[in-house]
Amino acid sequence: MPAFRDLYDLVKxxxxxxxxxxxxxxxxxxxxxxxxxxxxxxxxxxxxxxxxVPHLESQTLYIKMENNKLELSCKDKYGKCYHLELPVNNVEKYDVDVVRNKGFIKIILKKKSA
Structure with missing residues (x-):
């Protein structure tokens, strides 16, 4: 095989x-x-x-907790969609507090009692 063919294959x-x-x-x-x-x-x-989340549209906020994972999705006032999945372990499944404040979302998860 010619040398240029080997070189061509290598570069490709x-x-x-x-x-x-x-x-x-x-x-x-x-x-x-x-x-x-x-x-x-x-x-x-x-x-x-x-x-x-700057310019958060509060009514679009969606939080779901399932299979040791917290899923958050929302939109800002310009229509940009955000999606975030966070690992969560050792927490009470149904004890989640959400606080919204000027573009920030504070999610508070209670740990399981020992």
């Missing part, structure tokens, strides 16, 4: 690998734009998540 393979990596990075970036920023901290009795 490298380009395909780079395209796969680029697509993977593109998917991660798209995901990050749809996930709001959040912070997490816990005390002895509670777990707190503070989620930042």
């Amino acid at each position: 393979k490298m380009m395909e690998e780079e395209e796969k990596e680029f697509k993977k990075m593109e998917e991660e970036i798209k995901k990050e734009f749809n996930e709001p920023l959040y912070t997490y901290y816990e005390t002895d009795k509670e777990i707190y998540y503070i989620v930042d």
